[in-house]
Each structure stands twice: as C-alpha cells, then as structure tokens.
Amino acid sequence: MSSALSRAHPQEVLPVNDVAFTDGNLTWTRAGASEKVNRDEILFILEAPGTNVVGPEFIICCLKEVPEDGENPFQLSLFRSAEIPAEVPRQYIIRDVPSYLRHGVDNKVDVIVSTKSGMELALRVWEDVLRHLWQLIAGLGEQHTLKTHGPQATSSELYYRLTITQSAETIRGFSKGLWSSDNQGSTSRTIVLLSGDGGVVDLLNGSDQDSSHASLPLMALLPLGTGNALFHSMHKPLYQNPGPSPLVHGLRTLFQGTPSDLPVFRASFSSGSRIVTFADKANATGESSDNAEFAREETEVSHLNGAIVASYGFHSSIVYESDTPEYRVHGNKRFGMVAQELLRESHPYTAQVSIRRPGSSKFEAIPRDTHAYVLATLVSNLERTFTISPASKPLQGQLRLVHFGPVGGERTMDVMMQAYNEGKHVDIKWDDGEQVGYDEVEEVQVVILEEDERWRKVCIDGTIVEVPKGGQMNVSMLERGPFRVLADSRLLRG
Secondary structure, three states: OEEEEEOOOOOOOEEOEEEEEEOOEEEEEEOOEEEEEOHHHEEEEEEEOOOOOOOOEEEEEEEEEOOOOOOOOEEEEEEEEOOOOOOOOHHHEEOOOOHHHOOOOOEEEEEEEOOOOOOOOHHHHHHHHHHHHHHHHHHHHHHHHHHHHOOOOOOHHHOEEEEEOOOOOHHHHHHHHHOOHHHOOOOEEEEEEEEOHHHHHHHHOOOOOOOOOOOOOEEEEEEOOOOOHHHHHHHHHHOOOOOOOHHHHHHHHHHHOEEEEOOOEEEEEOOOOEEEEEEEOOOOOOOOOOOOOEEEEEEEOOEEEEOOEEEEEHHHHHHHHOOOHHHHOOHHHHHHHHHHHHHHHOOOEEEEEEEEOOOOOOEEEOOOOEEOEEEEEOOOEEEOOEEOOOOOOOOOOOEEEEEEOOOOHHHHHHHHHHHOOOOHHHHOEOOOOOEOEEEEEOEEEEEEOOOOHHHOEEEEOOEEEEOOOOOEEEEEEOOOOOOEEEEOHHHHHO
C-alpha cells in the first residue's frame, strides 16, 4: 500500500475574456481567438473570493475525454474569467470546499486509486485530472478561510491521505483499518474511490464491524472499473445521449454531492462454503500474463455484504468461469466466450429457490426444480446499457429477484438482449407458459442440490462462493449498511 499525506500540484489556468453562455455552451475569446466548450464537458465553475475590491474571479473547469489518444485521454482545461454570464445555471457554480472534503480534526479524507481496475486508467485520472481539481478547490477553501477568519486560520482542507493499490488486498486491508481503535475517535471520514465495483465490495467486506458506529464513513465513487454497476445505477436518471460522460457526472457529484445511505444486503452461507479465486503465483497483484501459473485459492466464509447483486445460475457461472486460467488469457473477450459456451450447454441448475415477499413472514417456493437464472439485485443496471431491474431507482433499497427456468440457449440469449433494450426482458412470456419472473422480495433462499461443484457457485458483487451440496444461500437487507455514499442531490429529491 502506498499511502501519504499529500498536496496536489497546480495546473496552469488560462485567462479568457467576453464569456457568453449560448444554447448551454460556453464561448469566450483567448489570445484574440474565439473558443467554444460543449456544456457536456463543463465540470463546474469555481467562484474565488478575490483579493481586491474588483470582486470575485471565476475558474471554469472543463474535461475532454479522448479515448483514442493513448498519451492524453483525459484533457483537463482550466480558464480564468473576471465574470460569468447571468444565464449560467447556478448548479455549475462552486463557492466553497464541501465539508466532507475538508481534511482536519473533525474529518479525515482518503483517496484510493485502484491501479488494476477496468482499463487501468484510475492512476491516469488521478494524476491528470483529480489532483489538479483538488488543488483548485483547496485553494478556494484557503482563500475563503483567510478572508473569513484572518491570517492565523489553518488550511487543513488542503490535505488528504492518498493510497495507491499495490495488490488485490490493498483496499480490503484499508477497510479493516477503518474500524481499528486508532480510527474510532474521528467524527467522520470520506473515502474517494477511483475504482470499479470490486473496490466497493472490498470496502464493504473489509471488516465484520457492525454499523452501530455513530458516523458512518462516506464513500465517493469515480467509475473506473469494467461494469461500474453501482455508479451507473445511481446516476442513470441523469444520463442523456449525447450528454456528459460518467466521469464528468462522477466529478460533479464528488464536489457538489449530498451524502446518502448506501443500501446493503447480506448473503449468508451454509457451513463449508468457500470463496474461490485463482491467483497468479508469480504476481502478487493477481493480474495474469499469457504464461502465468495459477493456483486455486479457497477461503471459508459465512457471509458477505453486497450493494449490487447476488446470483446463482447463468450469471454466476459466467463470472466464475471467465476468471479461470483457461479464459483469463483472453482478456475482456473471455466474458463473451464463456457466455457462448454456457448457452450451448444450457445446464439446468438444480436448486430449491424460495422468496419472502415484503410484509410477509412466510417463504413461498418458486415452482420449479431446475433454473437457468436466479439474480437478486439492489440496482437497476449491471452495465451502463444492461438494465437488469428496470423498476429499481437510485439508492431505493428494495431487493428484486429476476429468475427463469432452463428455457434453452436461444431463449436465454433473447432475455439477455432484451436487458440491453432498457430492461424489457422482465415482460417476456413464451407460448408454452414459461416466462421471466420479476419480484420484489425481502429475502431470497437458494438451496443448491447439484452434485458437480462446477454448478454450485454463487456470485456476490463479483466474488464467487462455492456452496456444498445441500447447502444454501440466504440474501436479505441489512438494517443499516456500514457506509454512506455521495449522490447527486437532484436524484435524492426525486
């Protein structure tokens, strides 16, 4: 783990004149030439107090993403202006450092950069974008503090604790430290996570600490994983096409968001259940090379916390088998390869699945002995365009179960394709009476009756657990999760 108390280093701020706001876009002149910035690339505008009687100055922060530019895919531009048009929506303006980003006696701020998440761009985003924005925001706070409280005031809001992951265990180890006696005196803590869903899972499962702690840590997400299910589901109502990128949404939420409860479920397992992973013996990070030698690792587990999905059947098999040595050498293509193989086999998963509906104390059995797909979820989307639960709203906290029987590879593929069609799979019914089930639930129980261990895997937010024959998984909500999460205030109002 690389950890340090740090200051960011500033990026050049360019002066502009004659700023105008037309059709949602900003235009201005710089060095005698006219320039235009698309509204989808505007992060926010900082209003600095100013140091003279003329009044405040404004710093316009813009981010252009150019994925095909391997050298500079994230292009942050900063522009200084003496005035901003009155037509600019107030939601763009930031006047002070949010309290949750002030690192001091009453609040600790951590930035975690997950170097191996997704396309391994988290460190680039930190170095090229976020640290420069942080310096600007911190400088704004320092000017405000000096103006309000005088030259003897402290400027602790400049600081944060930076952690750059060194292995697959870095974030989970960090989470364990959150609940140590050394950290119990802190009033509050903010964790800025540049990661995918795996980083969220590691934070949720880093400790068995219950959620009775008076001030829960606040998690802020920047979507730098592969699926980013939690982030996309939280921001889905804001998405437009065209529109701001997920990263732009994430940065806006980071500096202008509102803390909210993060709904969390607990998946409990029978005795003898084990987390199963494959680790590269020669590489502590768990990242594979073409000629890597893998070792299967197993860890006993009684429960896992999750914020996204608990599944059995087709979904869990894809996640598990794509992570085995035979498929990891194919990179991201492995998911599609595994899915095609599983569709050809169309294995009927033998299990007893029961649900307890909201307001009921009794379980009712799903009337089938074999299944193709059993997936309980708290979120709407598993990917930005893959809507698994169209009725789910951001941070709603309602578990829903999507399920159907062994209907064959062609029908299963149809279901998956309709999930990419804004979640229309939940309306599918076939002429022979088979259909996709979609239910609100308080609890799900899956008793697995398979002989072959290959078909006894369940998936909790990407973590694979092997359950013994006759063993079971129970999924239900925690009364209070161990973290809060930073959300866009417009969605909370809705």
